[in-house]
Amino acid sequence: MVRLSxxxxxxxxxxxxxxxxxxxxxxxxxxxxxxxxxxxSLVSDTIDVSFPIKDGIPCLVPKDGKILEEEGDxxxx
Amino acid sequence: xxRINSLYGRIGLLKxxxxxxxxxxxxxxxxxxxxTEGSYGGDGEFQQSSSKVKIFDRDLKRIHRDRAAWLSRQxxxxxxxxxxxxxxxxxxxxxxxxxxxxxxxxxxxxxxxxIRGRGGIEKLIMMDSSYDMIKSCRDAQEDxxxxxxxxxxxxxxxEFLPIKESSVDLIISSLGLHWTNDLPGSMIQCKLALKxxxxxxxxxxxxxxxxxLRIACTxxxxxxxxxxxxxxxxxxxxxxxxxxxxxxxxxLPGVDVDxxxxxxxxxxxxxxxxxxxxxxxxLLQRNxxxxxxxxxxxxxxxxxxxxxxxxxxxxxxxxxxxxxxxxHSSHPQAKRRGSATVSFTDLQKxxxxxx
Numbered sequence: 001m002v003r004l005s006x007x008x009x010x011x012x013x014x015x016x017x018x019x020x021x022x023x024x025x026x027x028x029x030x031x032x033x034x035x036x037x038x039x040x041s042l043v044s045d046t047i048d049v050s051f052p053i054k055d056g057i058p059c060l061v062p063k064d065g066k067i068l069e070e071e072g073d074x075x076x077x
Numbered sequence: 078x079x080r081i082n083s084l085y086g087r088i089g090l091l092k093x094x095x096x097x098x099x100x101x102x103x104x105x106x107x108x109x110x111x112x113t114e115g116s117y118g119g120d121g122e123f124q125q126s127s128s129k130v131k132i133f134d135r136d137l138k139r140i141h142r143d144r145a146a147w148l149s150r151q152x153x154x155x156x157x158x159x160x161x162x163x164x165x166x167x168x169x170x171x172x173x174x175x176x177x178x179x180x181x182x183x184x185x186x187x188x189x190x191x192i193r194g195r196g197g198i199e200k201l202i203m204m205d206s207s208y209d210m211i212k213s214c215r216d217a218q219e220d221x222x223x224x225x226x227x228x229x230x231x232x233x234x235x236e237f238l239p240i241k242e243s244s245v246d247l248i249i250s251s252l253g254l255h256w257t258n259d260l261p262g263s264m265i266q267c268k269l270a271l272k273x274x275x276x277x278x279x280x281x282x283x284x285x286x287x288x289x290l291r292i293a294c295t296x297x298x299x300x301x302x303x304x305x306x307x308x309x310x311x312x313x314x315x316x317x318x319x320x321x322x323x324x325x326x327x328x329l330p331g332v333d334v335d336x337x338x339x340x341x342x343x344x345x346x347x348x349x350x351x352x353x354x355x356x357x358x359x360l361l362q363r364n365x366x367x368x369x370x371x372x373x374x375x376x377x378x379x380x381x382x383x384x385x386x387x388x389x390x391x392x393x394x395x396x397x398x399x400x401x402x403x404x405h406s407s408h409p410q411a412k413r414r415g416s417a418t419v420s421f422t423d424l425q426k427x428x429x430x431x432x
Contacts (some may be wrong), residue, residue: 017229023240
């Protein structure tokens with residue numbers, strides 16, 4: 001099974017700001033987020049939702065989140 | 078792509094997860110108290126936000142703010158600048174410096190522009206619910222020469238703060254929080270996001286705002302259509318502001334009020350200004366149709382009832398400034414009941430009985 005590279009949020013300097021990566025958490029569950037480099041999004045594992053990053057700006061509005069279909073694999077529905 | 082309308086239903090999963098990892102359950106309980114449903118400060122159950130009263134249409138507010146981002150691009154708004162200036166000035170009254178600051182919605186551009194090194198801010202994080210607004214702030218920053226403050230941008234909802242606990246020194250919100258459905262919950266989340274001895278500064282519009290417009294709208298509606306529909310959002314009163322701060326758990330709360338009277342050439346200019354600020358009607362119960370006759374009647378009534386000698390019309394904006402600190406051991410606390418060492422009779426003897 002192919003697993004996406006699970007980059008910890010604090011190492012994700014390439015996708016978003018270092019400052020942001022230190023303090024961002026999921027808006028709904030307040031748990032740490034995981035960066036998914038492939039889809040350029042922040043994934044919240046506890047509730048299986050991914051939030052997009054548009055042009056380096058993370059969009060953490062609950063309405064913008066996409067529910068992930070399978071565990072451990074983010075796919076665009 | 079499945080749109081999420083019931084993402085909030087996902088929160089029900091949280092309870093399941095807490096059984097798996099007991100060492101995380103403590104954090105869960107702490108973060109579960111940020112909603113106002115259930116009990117404040119206790120270990121109440123987390124209720125889904127769909128059961129709370131929704132007054133404002135948040136999606137519409139995002140669209141309004143997108144439009145406002147485009148409308149207010151060119152020139153600076155004096156009213157919004159005055160409010161932001163007043164708010165940031167309070168930083169000068171504190172001896173403390175705030176290296177990490179977080180700016181929540183409202184007039185972001187004005188706050189960023191007017192900081193000018195006050196408060197010792199080194200890192201600024203800007204958050205708004207509208208993507209276009211954030212983009213225009215970022216573009217404005219790239220154009221300007223002032224790059225001394227490291228700024229990061231983020232799109233998020235004020236009612237669901239995506240900020241870790243105890244991570245920022247200062248939270249500023251200039252005219253942003255009066256559109257939240259759950260203001261106490263928002264403030265509780267702000268308090269949790271602050272480090273101990275962190276400051277929360279907010280400016281919201283108060284109950285006296287646009288009272289002339291409210292009167293004109295009601296009269297015009299009753300004349301033309303025979304009924305009234307809500308045109309102005311319910312706004313906080315000053316006495317409520319103090320309660321909000323204490324309820325959120327801030328220590329050393331402070332509230333003060335300022336009234337600004339802005340003059341316009343006509344009532345329609347007022348509406349244009351409101352659009353440019355993103356402050357137009359977003360009540361869920363609003364009447365989506367506005368008759369042309371009613372609109373013109375409103376403008377006419379406004380002019381006839383409230384215009385001044387030089388033909389301009391005034392509009393009142395009442396701004397309530399709230400300040401609160403996250404509790405810290407250095408803050409003065411009230412002493413425990415029964416721990417008095419001096420009685421009132423002693424004090425009277427000491428200071429003489431001339432009164």
